[in-house]
Every structure is written in C-alpha cells, then in structure tokens.
Amino acid sequence: MSLAIISLGLYDEKDITVRGLEFVKESEYIYLEYYTSVLHIDKKKLEEFFGKKIILASRTMVEGDDNEILQHAKDSSVAFLVVGDAFSATTHSDLYLRAKELDIQTTVVGNASILTAIGETGLQLYKFGKTTSMVFFEPDWKPQTAYDVIKMNTTNGLHTLCLLDIKVAEPTKQDLANENYVPQQPRFMTIKQGLEQLKEIELERGDNVINTDTKVVGVARLGQPDQIIKFGSIDDVLNFDFGGPLHSLIVCGNLHFHEEDVLALFK
Numbered sequence: 705m706s707l708a709i710i711s712l713g714l715y716d717e718k719d720i721t722v723r724g725l726e727f728v729k730e731s732e733y734i735y736l737e738y739y740t741s742v743l744h745i746d747k748k749k750l751e752e753f754f755g756k757k758i759i760l761a762s763r764t765m766v767e768g769d770d771n772e773i774l775q776h777a778k779d780s781s782v783a784f785l786v787v788g789d790a791f792s793a794t795t796h797s798d799l800y801l802r803a804k805e806l807d808i809q810t811t812v813v814g815n816a817s818i819l820t821a822i823g824e825t826g827l828q829l830y831k832f833g834k835t836t837s838m839v840f841f842e843p844d845w846k847p848q849t850a851y852d853v854i855k856m857n858t859t860n861g862l863h864t865l866c867l868l869d870i871k872v873a874e875p876t877k878q879d880l881a882n883e884n885y886v887p888q889q890p891r892f893m894t895i896k897q898g899l900e901q902l903k904e905i906e907l908e909r910g911d912n913v914i915n916t917d918t919k920v921v922g923v924a925r926l927g928q929p930d931q932i933i934k935f936g937s938i939d940d941v942l943n944f945d946f947g948g949p950l951h952s953l954i955v956c957g958n959l960h961f962h963e964e965d966v967l968a969l970f971k
C-alpha cells in the first residue's frame with residue numbers, strides 16, 4: 705500500500721514537520737531507524753507524542769533481504785522515521801528503490817540535516833568539498849580516507865565536513881520483539897578522538913595536510929539547545945570539552961572575510 709520515509713530533524717519529537725506528523729498519524733506501522741544517527745529523546749517519549757507504538761528498525765532489518773518493513777508496506781501504511789534528513793549522509797535510497805520496485809506508493813518528507821545545520825558556523829555551504837566519514841581506528845585497521853579527502857578539498861580551497869563514527873550494537877530478533885527493549889548506548893567518536901586520529905595519519909604520511917596553521921571547527925549537538933560550536937587551531941579545539949554526542953568536525957579551506965567574521969564569534 706504505502707511507505708512514507710519521514711525525516712525527524714536534529715533534536716526532539718517537536719522537530720518533525722506538520723506533513724511528517726500527518727503521515728505518522730495515518731500510519732498503521734511506524735518504524736524508527738536508530739543506527740545512522742541518534743535522537744536526543746528516547747522511543748517512549750516519541751510514542752507518547754505520536755500516541756502510537758514504534759518499532760525499532762536495526763540495520764539488518766532495513767538492509768536485509770527479509771525486509772518486514774516492505775512486507776508490511778505492501779498491504780498497510782508504513783511510516784519509516786529517520787533522524788536528521790532521511791537522504792542526507794544515510795543509505796536509505798536502497799529501501800526507497802526496493803519499495804518502488806514492489807510498486808509501493810512511496811513518499812519522502814525532508815527535514816533539517818547536519819549537512820545544512822553547519823551553515824550556522826558561518827562557513828558557506830557552497831564552499832564545502834566532498835564530505836567524509838571517520839571510523840574508529842582498530843589496532844590492525846586505520847583507514848586514511850578522511851585524510852585523503854581533506855587533502856583534496858583543502859588543495860582546492862574547500863572546507864571538509866567530517867562525520868564521526870557511531871557504533872551501534874546489532875540487536876537480536878528477540879531483542880526487537882521485546883517491547884521494553886532499550887538499545888545499548890552506542891559508542892560515539894568525539895571531536896578529540898577524530899583530531900587525534902588525523903594527527904596520527906599526518907605523522908605517518910607527512911603530506912602536511914594537518915599542521916599548526918590548520919583551522920578547524922568542532923560542532924556538538926547542533927540544532928539542540930545546548931549545542932556548541934568552537935573554532936580554532938587543531939590543538940585549541942582538541943583540548944576543548946564538547947560534552948555529549950553527537951559530534952562533527954570541519955576542517956576549514958580558504959576563508960572569506962565574511963566567514964571569518966562569523967567564526968570569530970566561536971573562537
């Protein structure tokens with residue numbers, strides 16, 4: 705019948721759009737995807753606000769072959785909720801495509817995203833290059849993709865948004881069937897950890913991508929009342945305590961004086 709992919713925005717239950725809320729009210733099944741980003745409030749608060757039961761959707765449930773979300777959407781109305789914007793820095797186009805292939809009527813409702821909220825730093829969105837993701841280093845796996853992307857962007861004078869890893873433990877089928885299941889607290893990469901990893905790569909590669917002149921912006925909990933934006937050198941920002949998740953990091957390219965004027969507010 706129908707699938708509505710609804711973006712929730714960056715903060716709490718009140719950030720959903722009026723149109724998104726209308727879809728939720730009309731839906732028989734409501735799924736909440738919780739592994740690509742994290743809402744500030746828990747599932748119970750959302751359920752109270754919607755007056756409806758919410759099913760947590762793990763990565764396996766969304767991306768696996770045996771997809772109960774699409775099975776339900778064949779004969780019922782389904783709302784699939786995503787934190788931030790559903791198609792910004794997430795991989796939900798696969799679910800969208802599969803719904804289309806099954807002839808399920810599919811609607812998308814957008815919302816604020818980390819990709820646009822960073823405009824508040826004063827950095828012009830037009831001057832960002834490729835976005836990159838940083839994953840936690842393992843003893844035998846230390847990917848350098850973020851360093852290469854920053855190198856490419858800064859060579860072209862462009863800013864780089866680095867999204868920082870979220871590691872969510874995959875729940876079992878029994879966990880998901882349990883109405884009172886609360887997902888384990890995910891592991892979040894902090895701005896400090898992200899910068900330390902970049903410094904470690906710089907030490908190994910020595911391409912002078914990250915140095916004492918590099919200007920960075922750390923943003924934490926953007927779009928939320930206690931958000932923090934901090935601008936400075938790598939060591940200034942690395943030693944600042946940003947508090948709880950979520951964190952992102954921006955490595956600045958060439959700065960226009962208008963950008964510098966706004967950034968000065970966050971020194």
Ligand SMILES: C[S@@+](CC[C@H](N)C(=O)[O-])C[C@H]1O[C@@H](n2cnc3c(N)ncnc32)[C@H](O)[C@@H]1O
Pocket residue numbers: 714740741787788789790791792793794816817818819866867868869870923924925926927928950951952
């Ligand atoms: C895979 S992206 C998903 C983005 C989401 N779909 C959106 O549109 O905002 C998740 C990453 O974005 C960053 N992020 C998301 N929300 C954030 C926020 N409010 N403040 C700072 N960083 C945030 C974090 O680095 C987090 O690990």
